[in-house]
Amino acid sequence: MNGIYLLKRLITSFAAFCIAVTIMFALLRLMPGDYITMYLEAIYRYAPPDVVEAFNHVYGLDRPILEQYVIYLLDAFRGNWGYSFIYKVPVLTVIGERLVWTLILLLPATILATLAGIGIGAYSGWRRGSKTDIALLNSMIIIRAIPSYWLALMILIIFAYYLNLFPLGGYVDTGALTTGIDPLDVANHAVLPVLTLFLFSVTGTYYLMRSSMLMTAGEDYITTARAKGLDELMILRKHALKNAMLPMVTLITFECAGMITGSIFVETIFSWPGLGMLTYKALAVRDLPLLQGILLIDTLFVIAANIAADLIYPLVDPRVQVGDDA
Amino acid sequence: MTGRYIQKILVCCAVLLLACCVPAAAGIPGDTDGDTVVSEKELATAILDHLTAGRLSADELSLAAHNSLHLPYGQLVVAVAGDRYLIPATSYIDQKGVPADSLIYEGLVTKLRPKEGGPKEYLGWLAERWESSDDAMTWTFYLVRNAAWHDGTPFTSADVRFTYEYFRDHGNPDAPGAGAYLVNSAIFKNVASVECPDDYTVVFHMKSCAPLFPETLATGPGIAVFPAHIWRDIDLPSTYIDTAHIGTGPFAYGSTIPGTLSKVTAYEGYHGEKPYVREVVTKNYEDEDAQILALRRGDVDFISGEFGLSPRKAEALKDAPGIGICRIPSGGQAFEVAFTSDVYPATIPEFRRALSHAVNRERVCWLVGEGARPTETVFLLPALAGDQVNPATNGLFSYDIAEAKRQLARAGFNLTEENGRPVLLGPDGKPVEITIPLAGKASTNAVDQKIVAVLKEDWEGKLGIRIVETPQVDDSVYLDWIAKTAVHFDGMPGRWHEDIDRLDNFQRSPLGENYYHFDNETFNGLITELKSTADPDKREEIGFELQEILAEEVPCIPVFSQDAFMAYRSDRFVGWDAALLGGGGNIRLFSEIRPASAEVGLRA
Amino acid sequence: MHKKIVLAASLGIVFAYCAVALLAPVIAPYDPHAITGAPLSPPDRDHLLGTNDLAQDIFSGLIWGTRATLLLGFVGAAIAVTVGTAAGIVSGYYGGLIDEAVMRLLDVAMTIPIFPLLLILTTFFRPGIYLIAVLMGLLGSFQGVRLIRSQVLSLAVADFVVGTRALGAGDGYIMARHILPGVLPLAGVKFVTSAQHFMLIGIGLGFLGITDPSVVDWGQMINRASQNGAMILGLWWWLIPPGLAVTLISLALAWLGYACEDEINPRLRVMRV
Amino acid sequence: MTAMSDALLEVRGLKVGFPTPEGLVRASDTVDLEIYPRETLGLIGETGSGKTVLGMAILRLLQPNTIIEGEIRYRGRDLLSLPEAEMQRVRGREIGIVLQNSGTSLNPVYTVGTQIAEAVILHQGLSGPDARQRAVELLDAVGIPDPVRMAGEYPHRFSGGMRERALIATALACRPNLLIADEPTKGLDAVTKRGIVDLFSEIDRDHSVLFITHDIETAGDLATRVAVMYAGEIVEIGGAEEVLGDPAHPYTRGLLASLPERGMQPIPGSAPSLITLPSGCRFSPRCGCAVENCSREHPGLVEVGSGHYARCMLYD
Numbered sequence A: 001m002n003g004i005y006l007l008k009r010l011i012t013s014f015a016a017f018c019i020a021v022t023i024m025f026a027l028l029r030l031m032p033g034d035y036i037t038m039y040l041e042a043i044y045r046y047a048p049p050d051v052v053e054a055f056n057h058v059y060g061l062d063r064p065i066l067e068q069y070v071i072y073l074l075d076a077f078r079g080n081w082g083y084s085f086i087y088k089v090p091v092l093t094v095i096g097e098r099l100v101w102t103l104i105l106l107l108p109a110t111i112l113a114t115l116a117g118i119g120i121g122a123y124s125g126w127r128r129g130s131k132t133d134i135a136l137l138n139s140m141i142i143i144r145a146i147p148s149y150w151l152a153l154m155i156l157i158i159f160a161y162y163l164n165l166f167p168l169g170g171y172v173d174t175g176a177l178t179t180g181i182d183p184l185d186v187a188n189h190a191v192l193p194v195l196t197l198f199l200f201s202v203t204g205t206y207y208l209m210r211s212s213m214l215m216t217a218g219e220d221y222i223t224t225a226r227a228k229g230l231d232e233l234m235i236l237r238k239h240a241l242k243n244a245m246l247p248m249v250t251l252i253t254f255e256c257a258g259m260i261t262g263s264i265f266v267e268t269i270f271s272w273p274g275l276g277m278l279t280y281k282a283l284a285v286r287d288l289p290l291l292q293g294i295l296l297i298d299t300l301f302v303i304a305a306n307i308a309a310d311l312i313y314p315l316v317d318p319r320v321q322v323g324d325d326a
Numbered sequence B: 001m002t003g004r005y006i007q008k009i010l011v012c013c014a015v016l017l018l019a020c021c022v023p024a025a026a027g028i029p030g031d032t033d034g035d036t037v038v039s040e041k042e043l044a045t046a047i048l049d050h051l052t053a054g055r056l057s058a059d060e061l062s063l064a065a066h067n068s069l070h071l072p073y074g075q076l077v078v079a080v081a082g083d084r085y086l087i088p089a090t091s092y093i094d095q096k097g098v099p100a101d102s103l104i105y106e107g108l109v110t111k112l113r114p115k116e117g118g119p120k121e122y123l124g125w126l127a128e129r130w131e132s133s134d135d136a137m138t139w140t141f142y143l144v145r146n147a148a149w150h151d152g153t154p155f156t157s158a159d160v161r162f163t164y165e166y167f168r169d170h171g172n173p174d175a176p177g178a179g180a181y182l183v184n185s186a187i188f189k190n191v192a193s194v195e196c197p198d199d200y201t202v203v204f205h206m207k208s209c210a211p212l213f214p215e216t217l218a219t220g221p222g223i224a225v226f227p228a229h230i231w232r233d234i235d236l237p238s239t240y241i242d243t244a245h246i247g248t249g250p251f252a253y254g255s256t257i258p259g260t261l262s263k264v265t266a267y268e269g270y271h272g273e274k275p276y277v278r279e280v281v282t283k284n285y286e287d288e289d290a291q292i293l294a295l296r297r298g299d300v301d302f303i304s305g306e307f308g309l310s311p312r313k314a315e316a317l318k319d320a321p322g323i324g325i326c327r328i329p330s331g332g333q334a335f336e337v338a339f340t341s342d343v344y345p346a347t348i349p350e351f352r353r354a355l356s357h358a359v360n361r362e363r364v365c366w367l368v369g370e371g372a373r374p375t376e377t378v379f380l381l382p383a384l385a386g387d388q389v390n391p392a393t394n395g396l397f398s399y400d401i402a403e404a405k406r407q408l409a410r411a412g413f414n415l416t417e418e419n420g421r422p423v424l425l426g427p428d429g430k431p432v433e434i435t436i437p438l439a440g441k442a443s444t445n446a447v448d449q450k451i452v453a454v455l456k457e458d459w460e461g462k463l464g465i466r467i468v469e470t471p472q473v474d475d476s477v478y479l480d481w482i483a484k485t486a487v488h489f490d491g492m493p494g495r496w497h498e499d500i501d502r503l504d505n506f507q508r509s510p511l512g513e514n515y516y517h518f519d520n521e522t523f524n525g526l527i528t529e530l531k532s533t534a535d536p537d538k539r540e541e542i543g544f545e546l547q548e549i550l551a552e553e554v555p556c557i558p559v560f561s562q563d564a565f566m567a568y569r570s571d572r573f574v575g576w577d578a579a580l581l582g583g584g585g586n587i588r589l590f591s592e593i594r595p596a597s598a599e600v601g602l603r604a
Numbered sequence C: 001m002h003k004k005i006v007l008a009a010s011l012g013i014v015f016a017y018c019a020v021a022l023l024a025p026v027i028a029p030y031d032p033h034a035i036t037g038a039p040l041s042p043p044d045r046d047h048l049l050g051t052n053d054l055a056q057d058i059f060s061g062l063i064w065g066t067r068a069t070l071l072l073g074f075v076g077a078a079i080a081v082t083v084g085t086a087a088g089i090v091s092g093y094y095g096g097l098i099d100e101a102v103m104r105l106l107d108v109a110m111t112i113p114i115f116p117l118l119l120i121l122t123t124f125f126r127p128g129i130y131l132i133a134v135l136m137g138l139l140g141s142f143q144g145v146r147l148i149r150s151q152v153l154s155l156a157v158a159d160f161v162v163g164t165r166a167l168g169a170g171d172g173y174i175m176a177r178h179i180l181p182g183v184l185p186l187a188g189v190k191f192v193t194s195a196q197h198f199m200l201i202g203i204g205l206g207f208l209g210i211t212d213p214s215v216v217d218w219g220q221m222i223n224r225a226s227q228n229g230a231m232i233l234g235l236w237w238w239l240i241p242p243g244l245a246v247t248l249i250s251l252a253l254a255w256l257g258y259a260c261e262d263e264i265n266p267r268l269r270v271m272r273v
Numbered sequence D: 001m002t003a004m005s006d007a008l009l010e011v012r013g014l015k016v017g018f019p020t021p022e023g024l025v026r027a028s029d030t031v032d033l034e035i036y037p038r039e040t041l042g043l044i045g046e047t048g049s050g051k052t053v054l055g056m057a058i059l060r061l062l063q064p065n066t067i068i069e070g071e072i073r074y075r076g077r078d079l080l081s082l083p084e085a086e087m088q089r090v091r092g093r094e095i096g097i098v099l100q101n102s103g104t105s106l107n108p109v110y111t112v113g114t115q116i117a118e119a120v121i122l123h124q125g126l127s128g129p130d131a132r133q134r135a136v137e138l139l140d141a142v143g144i145p146d147p148v149r150m151a152g153e154y155p156h157r158f159s160g161g162m163r164e165r166a167l168i169a170t171a172l173a174c175r176p177n178l179l180i181a182d183e184p185t186k187g188l189d190a191v192t193k194r195g196i197v198d199l200f201s202e203i204d205r206d207h208s209v210l211f212i213t214h215d216i217e218t219a220g221d222l223a224t225r226v227a228v229m230y231a232g233e234i235v236e237i238g239g240a241e242e243v244l245g246d247p248a249h250p251y252t253r254g255l256l257a258s259l260p261e262r263g264m265q266p267i268p269g270s271a272p273s274l275i276t277l278p279s280g281c282r283f284s285p286r287c288g289c290a291v292e293n294c295s296r297e298h299p300g301l302v303e304v305g306s307g308h309y310a311r312c313m314l315y316d
Helices: A002-030 A035-043 A049-058 A065-077 A091-126 A131-145 A148-162 A183-217 A220-227 A232-269 A275-284 A288-316 B002-018 B040-052 B058-068 B090-096 B157-170 B183-188 B213-218 B288-297 B311-318 B349-356 B361-368 B382-388 B401-410 B444-460 B475-484 B500-506 B521-531 B536-553 B583-592 B599-603 C002-022 C058-094 C096-111 C114-125 C129-139 C142-156 C159-166 C171-207 C218-227 C236-264 D051-058 D084-090 D112-124 D128-141 D147-151 D160-172 D190-203 D216-222 D240-245 D250-257
Strands: B075-080 B109-112 B121-124 B127-132 B138-143 B191-198 B201-206 B251-257 B261-266 B279-284 B323-328 B334-339 B372-374 B414-418 B421-425 B433-437 B466-470 B487-492 B556-562 B564-569 D009-020 D023-035 D040-045 D067-074 D095-098 D178-182 D208-213 D225-230 D233-239 D301-305 D308-311
Touching: A002 A065, A002 A288, A002 C096, A002 C114, A091 A131, A091 A183, A091 A232, A091 A275, A091 A288, A131 A183, A131 C236, A148 A183, A148 A232, A148 B288, A148 C171, A148 C218, A148 C236, A183 A232, A220 A232, A220 D160, A232 A275, A232 A288, A232 C114, A275 A288, A275 C114, A288 C096, A288 C114, B040 B058, B058 B599, B075 B288, B075 B599, B109 B213, B121 B127, B121 B213, B138 B157, B157 B183, B157 B191, B157 B201, B288 B311, B288 B564, B311 B323, B311 B564, B334 B444, B349 B401, B349 B536, B349 B556, B361 B372, B361 B444, B361 B556, B382 B536, B401 B414, B433 B475, B433 B487, B444 B466, B444 B487, B500 B521, B500 B536, B521 B536, C002 C058, C002 C236, C058 C096, C058 C129, C058 C142, C058 C171, C058 C218, C058 C236, C096 C142, C114 C129, C114 C171, C129 C171, C142 C171, C159 C171, C171 C218, C171 C236, C218 C236, D009 D051, D023 D051, D023 D067, D023 D233, D040 D051, D040 D216, D051 D067, D051 D095, D051 D178, D051 D208, D095 D160, D112 D128, D112 D147, D112 D160, D128 D147, D128 D160, D160 D178, D160 D190, D190 D208, D190 D216, D208 D216, D216 D240, D225 D240, D225 D250, D233 D240, D233 D250, D233 D301, D240 D250
Parallel strands: B075 B279, B433 B466, D040 D208, D040 D225, D095 D178, D178 D208
Antiparallel strands: B109 B121, B127 B138, B138 B201, B191 B201, B251 B261, B261 B279, B323 B564, B334 B487, B334 B556, B372 B556, B414 B421, D009 D023, D009 D067, D225 D233, D233 D308, D301 D308
């Protein structure tokens, strides 16, 4: 049962990856304008036809389309994602360097947002209709309604510039050149972007947890627990929380995928050299190989999150033998 | 080395004993006459002051001493816009060779910004002086003798020859490996061979007459000399990642934090005048506004934006305390309305001429803001091209709607009215409609949109030409777009409009085209003639003639040029106006400025 | 009572926005593309919110921008909900192989990150605003399928459906007359939440500078303002109003969505991303 | 009526209302009843008559916004005015409850043994292993085969009947004096149902039981006394034999007549909405014996036999 389900998941993941690659391949061929011309344009004002031809040969663009596709697909699996136009190094290398920095923002932001979202979401759902619940719910709705990029701009202006509390961008201070990278210094630089990402993410987790808690709070076993004479806190902690958390496992993985999106705006505004800023730059100069790499890495990220959720789920919910797919 | 310092300091102490009391002024501590140089006398005064009244702190005294002895002191933090401007810009290396504008590497010569209307001037870099044969077929460069690479290897003429050979061998599109095409190799295209008669002399033999070879070498960021001992074994510049950055420049590579910071430090063994600043740190801010905030806050000392700060921002910074603005006349971009001469209605010269009289440059400049200068000359910018501008062609494109209407009428266009709006009917009787693609090189600071907004008022509102702005198209299709549309905008960064040689832009290239699809036989012939003559008088004559043809044929309408603005912490560094150069001149700039506040020493 | 006020207020805001969008040519004092004064002039009687760097009236731009935002939100959401509901009903009603196929396809589709894909597509094809809305709607329809399907699954075995089938009704009839009304409230809530989501995304695209520049939209206004140093120059009237305008409509939709959700089933969970 | 001190639990004038957007749902209206030690009181009524609400109200398990009036005296203490902390001591230890819907009343993420042990640990202060041992004993006592293994299983592994037994074991864990069983036989097949009924007939020797059911036969088998509820009111109460053998209220008679072995004659019409109750006697619109006065006056409980009361105009 377990094995079959996981196999199914792996097959879908594999298919998803292939489709992502295929989309990029199609884009590459369908794109208005010419990939090589653009590449040369980026460097030089003109793209002489003979040079374009030579490049086409180097990139194998003069071979039959099917052959190109197969080569492209195989290359994608081999981790050969091409060269970035802007950085002139293999795409995977660029992404590898940036991934670390994105994770430095994403991990604390996600963990904090998840914990906080679950905590206040659970409280809010448990105390449904109370003043605190309504206040929390409305403030979350408001935060959610503010466009994240605008929020990031405002946070930058207020906290970094007017209040002068944090650096204006980058991830280390100039001192790092002599002393090396100091984790505390990085943390100081990360505060504002993490805060923004946290705000961006916490509302989602909160909302889901609250709904989940609302469902759970009405369950019969909660009444049973109460009938046993357990106090409210114990019921919340022992009986409600664990059950309300179950749907969260899957939903948090979705939130994670969404965070990558948020990081595009946040990293750009805070000059944080992660994947988000890389995406922004790649978009600005239409660096297709790099964008493809980012899309593929995002896909892999989601796949990994899904598989992780699949593996975690049966651990927390005894009812689910991986495989009850409903 | 240290011995020399001690000696100098002892001299200072001796002077100190003889000095009399003069109060220290603002600016560089100790500097009393405002020349930003602390003379030994001034220093002595300062030291005395320090001892008697304690007016200067020990740090300030140290700063004054460093300035006086011309010893590097303090840290300068420069903001850049984008990590590709940080020192380890591998992207430059595999596209263009080692970067000449990185403070680390140097070329043979660099260019000085000419005085308005004056002649061009060059400055030796690794070449002390240079000369050409009368027919400009041979150029001889005499190199500086005391230059050494940052790793101690002496710099010789072999390095120069190696640079030529490296470009020759790797500038070839058939070279193996992706991205191995060094575009700067075009600079050496005309070189037949390089000879090294001795260690400090290099002779370039040209394929054809090259009266402007130094200009070619200094164009853009300029071409830097490769360290032969490092690059000798590297076949594929695209796969080599240089981590040592061994150059000959005034600053040597220090360290880097990827994507955000890099540092260079003053090179002890520099062959020229040593910089006053000990360290230059480049800090990346992706956002120009963040740069400005950082400057205001004092996190950085110098910002320049990507093509200079926008005029509005420079204006806003002008009165901020502790901040100074420097302006480089026409140092930003120059913009033009360009025609595609083989697309109707731009095929009709009268139409092009008519439109040239319907560009309200003053109004565009008013929209753009301070530092925008209407261009009334033909293609060449007076601030850059100096005496090469043909005065007879000045003002031929002046704003004159009546003249525009006359020109149109002459070519068979018919200006009618429909629903109270003017409509221009072409010679074929159909209403004239022009599609203008936005983006491209004129999109910085939305200049293209500003131009089109003004053009719409005149072209649509007065001449009855319907204008359709196409959705912004990306760079890859921009060239296709402009080849299909009659009118587009172009912006030229740097010093494109600076030399008559650059008028070859309008020549029908051997590949059969040019940017404007302009094809004038006389013009093509004159350019060929220009390129084969070294006689200055003849060249000037041809240049003037070329400009007359352009004024008549109007393949493009120059609109305005933009001054470049840069902002700096005037309370920390002085000497910014000393010798501002274009292009690779930043190296020179950072060697010239002096710390003015002890604070900058404390950071290092 | 409190809930009703919130509901009325959010409905009011949505209608007000719609009215502004429809009446833009009447309300806006200027053509948003025309040069109407000095560039970057502060607010005064002629220009309620001053002018931008192209000397265009910001207030008029704000008014006209309503159109783009509402269009992206509502057209996108309409497509997403229609596609999602149709696929969800078919998949949930027929079950079996069809369901399996749809669910597997969905698994695959949901694995590909939608927003980056949308960014890449819009960057390279530069579609007009309608196409962006359609694209967003199609890419955003996946989540709806699951939501609707699970509801259909319970409806399909409901007595009245089984009963109607026993009476000899065809699948089409049952789906249209019995299943569809059952999932409509859910689809309605999804519509409202998707509209909010798509508006924010649409404005995000504008902010990244990859939407149609001939259409005035708030994202581009914010982008333009921040690119031209509104923050540095202290031009709050340029940077703040479009941001507030987005926030307000997005807030109204969020409240509306929440109120609707509460209304149709207080224990219902509508998944949002 | 018997003296107050005799009763284990005494409900006086209990009114329970749920505020909803449509109006106040009067789920229980001026209910009076008492449960004596070691007796089983069967509470009968149709679905929606307010039986469950009554059971939940005794332990204060209803939603916080529920409006409750009246008195619920357990051993002389008014449960409605007890502080929450003290109420928690009553729940499980003094009064146990077996909720309806055995399928969802056990927490799916904990083993059955853990859930039973929980109450034991809480109220009797047993250590973990001891409480587990006790849980196994309880499971054994309620007739679960292989109790040691089953205590370590999750609820979804249990069949419907076994879940019911497990719930009963949970409710009995701390030996409460009163056990409220809410429809424990609901949704069970005949054989399983029999087993549960037998289980109750064994346990009610030590405890008082409030047995809530719509199943008149089960009530007849187990109950010593029977109360019949209709539309939030008790319409008839008395000894099981009297009420079921010789029903006084037309509704009770109707209920009995609808049983399969008595001809399966359903009561015409349907139960009224608890928001808009009919004036006068609430059963009058459906009552075959109704007279004109019935729809005007609301009848009180009238003693029709020894300890046998009915709410009907016929006896006024």
